[in-house]
Amino acid sequence: METSIDWGDEIWASSIWMAWVSAVSLVGVLVIGFLLARFTAWGQQFWRLGGGFFTDKRTRVLAWGLIVALLVLALLGVRLTVLLSYWSNDLYTSLQNGAEALAKGDRAARDIAETAFWRAIWLFILLAGLHVVRTLIEIYVGSAFEIKFRTWMTEHVTTDWLGDRAFYRNRFVGQTDSKGDPQLQAGVDNPDQRVQEDIETVATQTRQLVFSSNGSSTNGVIPAIVTVVSFTKILWDLSGPMTLFGTDIPRAMVFLVMAFVLIATVVAFWIGRPLIYLTFLQERLAANFRYALIRIRDGAENIAFYRGEGVERSGLMFRFTAIVGNFWQIVYRTLKFTSWNFSITQASVIVPYVVQAPRFFAGSIKLGDVSQTSSAFGNLHDSLSFFRDSYPTFTGYRASLIRLDGLEDANVRSRSLTEIRTGDTPAVAPNTVTLDGVSISTPDGGRLVDDLSLGLRGGDALVIKGRSGAGKTTLLRGLAGMWPYVDGEFVRPSGTDTLFLSQVPYIPLGDLRTVVAYPARPDAVSDDELKAVLQRVLLGHLTERLDEEEDWAKVLSPGEQQRVAFARVLLTRPRVVFMDEATSAVDEGLEYTLYSLLRTELPDTVVVSVSHRSTTDQHHTKLLQLVGGGEWTLTDIG
Numbered sequence: 001m002e003t004s005i006d007w008g009d010e011i012w013a014s015s016i017w018m019a020w021v022s023a024v025s026l027v028g029v030l031v032i033g034f035l036l037a038r039f040t041a042w043g044q045q046f047w048r049l050g051g052g053f054f055t056d057k058r059t060r061v062l063a064w065g066l067i068v069a070l071l072v073l074a075l076l077g078v079r080l081t082v083l084l085s086y087w088s089n090d091l092y093t094s095l096q097n098g099a100e101a102l103a104k105g106d107r108a109a110r111d112i113a114e115t116a117f118w119r120a121i122w123l124f125i126l127l128a129g130l131h132v133v134r135t136l137i138e139i140y141v142g143s144a145f146e147i148k149f150r151t152w153m154t155e156h157v158t159t160d161w162l163g164d165r166a167f168y169r170n171r172f173v174g175q176t177d178s179k180g181d182p183q184l185q186a187g188v189d190n191p192d193q194r195v196q197e198d199i200e201t202v203a204t205q206t207r208q209l210v211f212s213s214n215g216s217s218t219n220g221v222i223p224a225i226v227t228v229v230s231f232t233k234i235l236w237d238l239s240g241p242m243t244l245f246g247t248d249i250p251r252a253m254v255f256l257v258m259a260f261v262l263i264a265t266v267v268a269f270w271i272g273r274p275l276i277y278l279t280f281l282q283e284r285l286a287a288n289f290r291y292a293l294i295r296i297r298d299g300a301e302n303i304a305f306y307r308g309e310g311v312e313r314s315g316l317m318f319r320f321t322a323i324v325g326n327f328w329q330i331v332y333r334t335l336k337f338t339s340w341n342f343s344i345t346q347a348s349v350i351v352p353y354v355v356q357a358p359r360f361f362a363g364s365i366k367l368g369d370v371s372q373t374s375s376a377f378g379n380l381h382d383s384l385s386f387f388r389d390s391y392p393t394f395t396g397y398r399a400s401l402i403r404l405d406g407l408e409d410a411n412v413r414s415r416s417l418t419e420i421r422t423g424d425t426p427a428v429a430p431n432t433v434t435l436d437g438v439s440i441s442t443p444d445g446g447r448l449v450d451d452l453s454l455g456l457r458g459g460d461a462l463v464i465k466g467r468s469g470a471g472k473t474t475l476l477r478g479l480a481g482m483w484p485y486v487d488g489e490f491v492r493p494s495g496t497d498t499l500f501l502s503q504v505p506y507i508p509l510g511d512l513r514t515v516v517a518y519p520a521r522p523d524a525v526s527d528d529e530l531k532a533v534l535q536r537v538l539l540g541h542l543t544e545r546l547d548e549e550e551d552w553a554k555v556l557s558p559g560e561q562q563r564v565a566f567a568r569v570l571l572t573r574p575r576v577v578f579m580d581e582a583t584s585a586v587d588e589g590l591e592y593t594l595y596s597l598l599r600t601e602l603p604d605t606v607v608v609s610v611s612h613r614s615t616t617d618q619h620h621t622k623l624l625q626l627v628g629g630g631e632w633t634l635t636d637i638g
């Protein structure tokens with residue numbers, strides 16, 4: 001019996017098809033990818049964020065290997081779908097032939113039809129088996145792509161964000177416009193969400209939007225385009241002329257589906273466009289809400305002391321109400337979008353039957369042809385509809401790209417902010433510090449320190465004093481390269497030889513070993529050293545708890561935290577240490593002990609302290625007084 005295609009030859013034919021189409025698609029991916037990365041805002045944003053994955057020496061072989069594998073798998077999926085459509089033609093034709101033979105009582109024809117039917121069943125088992133295996137491999141390779149791409153982007157974004165103190169200094173750059181669209185203020189809010197959620201979205205959806213093919217209905221752009229081409233050919237062969245407004249249109253079905261989907265897509269884009277902004281806003285509002293929750297967790301003790309639950313609750317509900325308001329906007333927009341999209345999809349079910357019915361009833365085509373027409377139309381329609389159907393996914397993808405690009409932009413701008421000019425101390429006098437013409441101001445131009453010049457040598461100790469708000473901490477920020485409203489030159493030992501301690505010591509997550517060793521890695525310091533140093537700063541009771549994981553910032557008292565900070569100085573043994581009110585939470589006796597320890601253990605270290613207390617003076621040799629309005633005085637302490 002005749003089949004719709006020569007199945008015996010099909011392995012060969014399909015292999016040639018795969019080779020050809022893979023090569024053409026790969027070239028297509030490269031050309032279209034290049035054009036998108038060059039000429040569209042979101043393409044540029046994608047390339048800036050993830051392009052390195054495809055060009056970096058360490059990852060490019062893997063990246064392109066995965067791309068090619070995904071491409072071949074997606075095309076195999078398309079090919080199998082095409083073959084299944086021929087298979088269904090054969091199945092229905094065998095059934096129809098059987099029915100006709102039965103009606104005529106023709107036993108021989110009936111036997112031929114039955115054999116054809118069972119052959120079709122075996123063929124299906126083979127094709128379906130292949131389909132299952134292909135799908136499993138695709139899931140594995142696709143997931144590998146997502147994980148590798150996500151890992152690369154996470155490394156890239158966190159390195160960029162943490163580099164050159166951009167994570168601190170980007171508070172000074174403010175909002176940034178996303179390319180050409182003032183509504184999408186990318187800004188620098190909630191970097192945590194960008195690193196965790198937005199990168200995941202980009203990794204997952206790059207794969208899904210480009211390659212994903214889940215068999216019968218394709219949902220990635222490449223399978224969609226290849227399906228369109230494949231099924232256009234089938235539909236072309238099957239479709240007959242149609243008379244429209246008195247004119248005969250040959251191959252009407254093909255043109256019909258193209259025109260149908262084109263109009264539907266343009267209208268869908270037009271209706272769906274506001275979803276980009278709404279999704280973008282949704283992410284920001286959700287992140288703000290989560291951040292407010294985290295703040296409550298972090299500030300739990302303070303809030304509980306203040307009995308601030310009421311204010312917190314209304315603050316939370318205020319943020320949550322904004323989410324709900326925006327959510328309804330998304331719902332209304334989605335309703336409009338879906339009412340259009342879904343109606344179009346429903347209409348597409350009957351169109352092929354309606355169009356082929358006259359030819360079927362005229363006897364010029366068979367039931368198998370009608371069935372294949374409908375499945376080819378369905379496949380073609382689904383694939384052509386890829387762009388309109390995946391628009392909501394695309395809006396989320398764009399929102400994430402905009403947010404990640406905004407972060408990169410802010411990092412770049414943070415790096416271009418002014419920084420104090422720094423130099424390394426000469427090797428002949430390693431324990432020295434020189435400030436030359438250092439001026440510091442506030443963001444709105446208020447003078448804090450004007451033209452400060454001084455030099456300190458090994459063993460010198462300077463205490464900085466001044467009324468609250470005079471600029472003591474900001475002077476240290478300026479010297480540490482964090483404050484951009486600064487001028488002058490600062491010569492100091494490089495790297496960890498110059499150490500800055502902030503007023504509230506930073507306590508990282510992890511066990512106590514990690515806390516005490518910070519900023520060194522926990523494995524860089526031996527347990528004996530850690531225990532000895534804890535003893536010396538009068539934290540002997542903690543020596544047995546080095547392995548304990550706790551939220552140490554909440555467990556240790558402020559005074560204990562300040563002693564941990566002194567322990568870090570003794571471990572790091574810097575040549576210069578700047579300390580901002582490092583003993584404000586301990587009593588005067590303990591302050592005396594800690595400073596004495598510092599001076600005896602590190603006698604050649606230059607110590608610079610910010611302090612309000614007069615008891616600190618005795619440990620210092622010089623006094624820098626910030627008077628206000630940029631004025632200062634420098635005196636020796638007797």
Ligand SMILES: Nc1ncnc2c1ncn2[C@@H]1O[C@H](COP(=O)(O)OP(=O)(O)OP(=O)(O)O)[C@@H](O)[C@H]1O
Pocket residue numbers: 442443444448466467468469470471472473474475
């Ligand atoms: N990010 C900022 N934006 C604007 N102004 C700031 C910022 N940080 C600090 N300031 C202002 O700079 C001035 C100096 O602040 P700084 O913290 O250096 O004072 P301080 O002398 O250390 O005060 P205290 O003794 O209370 O710790 C203050 O008026 C403060 O409000």
